[in-house]
Amino acid sequence: MAFLEIDHVDKIFGTNHVLKAISLDVEQHQVVTLIGGSGSGKSTLLRCVNALEEVDGGEIRLDGDRVSGRGVDVDALRREVGIVFQSFNLFPHMTVLQNVTLAPIKVLRLTRGLAEERGIALLKRIGLDAKANEYPDRLSGGQQQRVAIVRAMAMEPRLLLLDEITSALDPELVAEVLNIVRDLAEQGMTMMLATHEMSFAREVSSKVCFLHEGVIHEEGPPEQIFGNPQKERTRAFLQRIIDAGRL
Amino acid sequence: MTQVDAPDPAATRRVGRVLTYRKPALLALLFPPAGVPAMIHSLRAGRLAKARRVEEARIQGGKARDWAWIAVGVGLTCYVVVFLVWLLFANHGAVRRTYFKPDVFFGVKEYHAVAGSCATQCAASIEFHFKYWSPMLRAFWLNIQVFLITEIIVLIWALVVAIVRLLPGKVCAPLRWLATLYVDIFRGLPSILVIFLVGFGFPLAGVPIVQDWSKMQFAIIALTLTYGAYVSEVYKAGIESVHWGQTAAARSLGLSYAQTMRHVVVPQALRRIGPPLLNDFIGLQKDTATIFFIGAFDALAMARFINNNNATFAAYTMAAVLFLAVTVPFTRYLDHILKRQKLRTQGGT
Structure with missing residues (x-):
């Protein structure tokens, strides 16, 4: 039994069949990367895992418990599964530290003192403790995204979802964000990420899945997917990435 | 006018053309305090332009334009205020007496001075003041x-x-x-x-x-x-x-x-x-x-x-x-x- 089991999950938006009976297992301490063109269903799959989207068929199990469908305590699920978005979505009316401590205080019921202590410690690890009392609009995109990662990590989730977290960043800011993800991977954080950063995916992933039109077309270790792809579509996709100079 | 040739397109499109703001200056004359300077600068700009002293002409043109705008901003305001004041005194001051009767507002009798010393005047004034x-x-x-x-x-x-x-x-x-x-x-x-x-x-x-x-x-x-x-x-x-x-x-x-x-x-x-x-x-x-x-x-x-x-x-x-x-x-x-x-x-x- 895998830590996270995605079992024949369907997702339909109106007439648009976005996910078609997708199955995928994630073991603890694994980093699973979803690659594929836009509209292939990467983000939707991540959002289903976090119950930000309801699944229309199949089910998702976390540690053996069903976490999709009716009767599931989504708030409890989201305490275990964090997500970081492409557009950061920091709370603009709160300082960096307030962003990081809001959920620990309100959801985990930590005291303010303890939550702030932990928040500062986390911010220190990413070198942003000096910005603790700044508002997000005073930070660069890269700094904002690093804070967003810390905000998710402050809940001490068992699984972290990263939804194209560098796609909205200027190129020179991408590295500082990826470095944090690399650190998390080295510390054994279980992660699922959707990304267009192929070389990064190759470096950190335990498993890479190529999605095309709502189906996992090919999955395997990064060496196989990037070095010796078996399927025609995977090869064509990677060729386009190489032609664009991104691999 | 013996030689009315079609305007040379190259000449009319020249960037060096001087704007004299003659028409705005003429309109500005409706408010003379700003209109007169506007007109003077405009005329100077025209003379200088004819003399091909383009740089000076532009400066004068710019001044004419500024004065014309002053005529709009200050002049219009003045005329509106004057109109409102005139309204106040229209109908032999009845408008003013109806809306802003001084003895109601400030406790001052309008037509007959309050008799007596300054002190009683003040007292009367204060009394009226609080009355309403x-x-x-x-x-x-x-x-x-x-x-x-x-x-x-x-x-x-x-x-x-x-x-x-x-x-x-x-x-x-x-x-x-x-x-x-x-x-x-x-x-x-x-x-x-x-x-x-x-x-x-x-x-x-x-x-x-x-x-x-x-x-x-x-x-x-x-x-x-x-x-x-x-x-x-x-x-x-x-x-x-x-x-x-x-x-x-x-x-x-x-x-x-x-x-x-x-x-x-x-x-x-x-x-x-x-x-x-x-x-x-x-x-x-x-x-x-x-x-x-x-x-x-x-x-x-x-x-x-x-x-x-x-x-x-x-x-x-x-x-x-x-x-x-x-x-x-x-x-x-x-x-x-x-x-x-x-x-x-x-x-x-």
């Missing part, structure tokens, strides 16, 4: 009270209505409909009609609990019903204007729907709706005058009382001054906030 202002102020206090109490209730009530209208899920649909029905009805009714329906209707129908309440309390109920509907729309728009990514982020951290509203969405909405909210409260402050119609003794009622007893229509002007004394600082403050917000957001980028 103090009862007016006392009556206006009722408007202020109604306004303040209603405002506080409306702020809470409207937020409740807005949140109910935005409740998610199928099970809450009847509640949403109920709230929508309420808003539709009370946005569509004139506030004066609501105050009649409540102020006269409730005691007449013996509505339970509230039938023996005071007129002021009925006024507060009526205004809360009307303005609660307006303000709930403002709240709703503010809440909906907060990007859904904020909700997604908050929910994904494990915050419940209520916690997300309380800590993330509503605080951001409140920051945005300040200006439209203040706008509605200026409207509310003015509409407190409708309580006069159910027989509460407010500033308007007092003005009518003074007018009836002393034939001094200027009492209504006094009431107007009192309302303005509250609403104008409000609007100025509103502008001030907006300007600061703008500066802050511009500085942030």
Whole structure:
């Protein structure tokens, strides 16, 4: 039994069949990367895992418990599964530290003192403790995204979802964000990420899945997917990435 | 004019052409203090241009343009002010006497000097001064009270209505409909009609609990019903204007729907709706005058009382001054906030 089991999950938006009976297992301490063109269903799959989207068929199990469908305590699920978005979505009316401590205080019921202590410690690890009392609009995109990662990590989730977290960043800011993800991977954080950063995916992933039109077309270790792809579509996709100079 | 050749396209399109602003200067002559300098500079610009002293001509043209704009800005203002002052003295000063009778306003007898020494004059003046202002102020206090109490209730009530209208899920649909029905009805009714329906209707129908309440309390109920509907729309728009990514982020951290509203969405909405909210409260402050119609003794009622007893229509002007004394600082403050917000957001980028 895998830590996270995605079992024949369907997702339909109106007439648009976005996910078609997708199955995928994630073991603890694994980093699973979803690659594929836009509209292939990467983000939707991540959002289903976090119950930000309801699944229309199949089910998702976390540690053996069903976490999709009716009767599931989504708030409890989201305490275990964090997500970081492409557009950061920091709370603009709160300082960096307030962003990081809001959920620990309100959801985990930590005291303010303890939550702030932990928040500062986390911010220190990413070198942003000096910005603790700044508002997000005073930070660069890269700094904002690093804070967003810390905000998710402050809940001490068992699984972290990263939804194209560098796609909205200027190129020179991408590295500082990826470095944090690399650190998390080295510390054994279980992660699922959707990304267009192929070389990064190759470096950190335990498993890479190529999605095309709502189906996992090919999955395997990064060496196989990037070095010796078996399927025609995977090869064509990677060729386009190489032609664009991104691999 | 022997040689009227077609204008050389290259010549007319030359960048070196000098603008003399002759026509604006001519129009500016309607306000001579600015129009005359405008014309002088314009003529100079023309002469210099003919002499091919382009740089100097441009400077003169620029001055002509500046003076023409001054004529618009200052001249128009002057003429409007003059017109208003003329209105005041129209009909042999009857307009002024009707609206701004000095003995009502400042306690000074208009036509006959008060006899006696300076001291008695001053005493008489002070006596007149308080004769009308103090009862007016006392009556206006009722408007202020109604306004303040209603405002506080409306702020809470409207937020409740807005949140109910935005409740998610199928099970809450009847509640949403109920709230929508309420808003539709009370946005569509004139506030004066609501105050009649409540102020006269409730005691007449013996509505339970509230039938023996005071007129002021009925006024507060009526205004809360009307303005609660307006303000709930403002709240709703503010809440909906907060990007859904904020909700997604908050929910994904494990915050419940209520916690997300309380800590993330509503605080951001409140920051945005300040200006439209203040706008509605200026409207509310003015509409407190409708309580006069159910027989509460407010500033308007007092003005009518003074007018009836002393034939001094200027009492209504006094009431107007009192309302303005509250609403104008409000609007100025509103502008001030907006300007600061703008500066802050511009500085942030």
